[in-house]
Amino acid sequence: MLWVDKYRPKTLDKVTVHDQVAQNLRKLVSEQDCPHLLFYGPSGSGKKTLILALIKQMFGAGAEKVKMENKTWKIDTGTRTLEIELAMLSSAHHVEMNPSDAGFQDRYVVQEVIKEMAKNRPIDAKGKRAFKVLVLNEVDKLSREAQHSLRRTMEKYSASCRLILCCNSSSKVTEAVRSRCLNVRVNAPSEDQIVQVLEIIGKKENLHLPAGFAARIAAQSNRNLRRAILFFETCKVQQYPFASNQVAPPLDWEQYVSEIATDILTEQSPKRLYAVRQKFYELLVNCIPPESILKKLLTELLKKLDADLKHEICHWAAHYALCMQEHKMRLGSKAIFHLEAFVAKFMSIYKEFLVATFG
Amino acid sequence: MAPLVPMSQPWVEKYRPRQVKDVAHQEEVVRVLTNTLQTADLPHMLFYGPPGTGKTTTALAIAYQLYGPELYKSRVLELNASDDRGINVVRTKIKDFAAVAVGTARKAGYPCPPYKMIILDEADSMTEDAQNALRRTMETYSKVTRFFFICNYISRIIEPLASRCAKFRFKPLSEEVMSSRIMHICNEESLNLDAQALSTLSAISQGDLRRAITYLQSAARLFGSSISSSDLISVSGVIPEDVVKSLLAACRSGEFDVANKEVSNIIADGYPVSQLMAQFLDVIVSADDIPDEQKARICKKLGETDKCLVDGADEYLQLLDVASETIRALFDMPQTLVF
């Protein structure tokens, strides 16, 4: 088992980083009438850990007996029958799924699953909770239609089905859905907190950490705890005892994007643009999200640019990221065009800058 | 068994008014409706307005008051976005429902008018085609049915449908109105809320009573029966003033990298950018030392960015773009580079 899973706190008392949030959650579910919840915060900040611990708090160990299945829904749209398959994790008390994986059909999934759960409502025996919990991940990626269709359903079945929604960016969740939940912010841990977690893991694994080692990993992780723990484990595999100056190797794809940045800083030409396109393809077929590629590329470029250019380039990055998003909504993902357009834009601005500065 | 059901419901449902007269202060709406309820002659209706202002509540309350609990099932059809599966299903469902003649059954104490009621909640998520199809259905059954459309955005309802309805706009609730409903709940739940806490609660829920009730319930669970203003702020997730101010301070430094660092931290802390920008706008507008021209430039950017966020833009990149434009405005740098 990976350390990220092995050292995931299983109960709310054991949660170290967000202990205050954890305590609050425990009080919140002390009665049967807690509201729907929306957890939001950056990736790797610990939302999932809190949610799992919360469910355990609500239902006890029974909620840990989960099974994974690929469920198929047959949906009659009036004109034809759709079949949608989606992975689903469930216990006797809860169901967890990622409805945005169903793409344009996401709304059918959220509609069906809630109604189905409401139908199979658990019989209340001996003070056990009379509702089931439905965990929906990545709700910020749900289509507008799917979010809209959650509105009334969330209210109507609130006695038998409680929702826990989870997302990175709550700005992308419609106001009507946010209004129906208690919003819980889960901030990324600070570097100090990450160091603490790493030290605890080090202790449990009986490892000796040279001075400054944990801090270096924490700094490298961009406040992403999951990443920090993965880096830590990679280092262990790479070399133990740790060298005093050891660092985790950067992720492959990030390394690749840095190379793209160097490529376009050194030469601005149609030929280079073409070469870069091949690299983008490579990244995309490896399922690296195009927004992440664009953001990483921007970060790398910003390291090398003059102040004036930074403003200009960050503006265009924001612009093309938005195009990418709009495109996805309308026409399916042709993210490559926008990545390429950004690079072309960059090249023309940068070239003009070079000519103006150095003649 | 039965009493368990309400117990496991969140307060927003527990305190959903059952009677039109208890719907807090959608004054105009309530007045007109109470009148029509007496004569039991309703037009088709369209309720629109922001979340948590009582639209669904009112529609359901009307239905209950007209038919009473026993006839409700046979006279009222509630369809919402989660039932809507394209034109055909909606059409057949409505036809099937409308085509069965209303019985003459009456219940003492209820007006029981001789028509059925169809509530289309979340009508704004119906496709235009589906709405067009409804037009005809509405005409066909106009004698025996009344339609209620409910939505957040009236602009998503096609004109021919909207024009057939009496329209009611539900406004964000005023502080007074919210307070009186909140006080009512506090009494029922034996909670103590001082005047300051009460006004804070209205302020942070921005006219959305559902949100206010959720905050109240959460605060009650976390802090017990005596709830202070700061308790409410802590459950609401309002962005602390410091965060907003330090973003402005970073921009004032004129250093792109300083601003970028601040933006990254804000994103890592998980603050919702749309909300942050609303607060940033307030800080900019009230800053005495920023000339109007610069303010205008920043505000324009904030407006554009808000739209981008609605369209699903990346939060980090948008906020960085705002910070960058703010720096450029504050230092009178041109918006695009000229070489």
Ligand SMILES: Nc1ncnc2c1ncn2[C@@H]1O[C@H](COP(=O)(O)OP(=O)(O)OP(=O)(O)O)[C@@H](O)[C@H]1O
């Ligand atoms: N005017 C009001 N008077 C009393 N309670 C209200 C009022 N508005 C909202 N509430 C409370 O908020 C809850 C949600 O209200 P309601 O379902 O009517 O909102 P809505 O206007 O339909 O919102 P949405 O657009 O999100 O569907 C109700 O259960 C009730 O507790």
Ligand SMILES: [Mg+2]
């Ligand atoms: Mg409603």
